[in-house]
Amino acid sequence: NPTYKSKDEL
């Protein structure tokens, strides 16, 4: 889902 894509930072 899109939000987890945005959680690509550490």
Add this chain to the structure above:
Amino acid sequence: MNIFRLTADMTHLMSVIVLLLKIHTIKSCAGISLKTQELYAIVFTCRYLDIFTDFISFYNTIMKVIFLWTSFSIVWYMRYHKIVRRSYDKDQDTFRHVFLMLPCLVLALLINERFTFKEVMWTFSFYLEAVAILPQLVLLQRTRNIDNLTGQYIFLLGAYRALYILNWIYRYVTEPNYVHWIPWMSGLVQTLLYGDFFYYYFLSWKNNVKLQLPA
């Protein structure tokens, strides 16, 4: 991935390595706040809950494992290693975790991107990371003598978040609808908290004198 974020992650990794080197080689944690280290372990635990459910990249997963492993190792060294623990100054390191964790948890319950457990924990980890350095900065003011490795550790820790801000600006400019107020605001507060430390660190470097924070 952009150069700002890569440099930021490497700076963050360097800060952890500097601290582990200090603790592992000279077997001392003088001047280091266990409270801050424990808060960082909590920050990474709450932020990386998705480590087994959402694979983003090898880099992402490897770095998460490294940060989790090193943060818990540092806490273990300072608490249980028979030599290191002797150099821990528990009488000076008295900042109460709960005074930082509770407000961050309440704020994460109120202000978040989605009201789910993982999302609230992720948000809580950003708010907590912003203030996690406070026990360490308080300890520095109390103990006065700041050895080089400790000074470098804190400088790198502050620099990594400042570099993340450059990364967020870069991504905001180059990626359509990339907007994340929670990390941005938390990261800004976190970097500002290092402000006076950076100032005195720069002065000590410029005048080539030992780093001293005003009482």
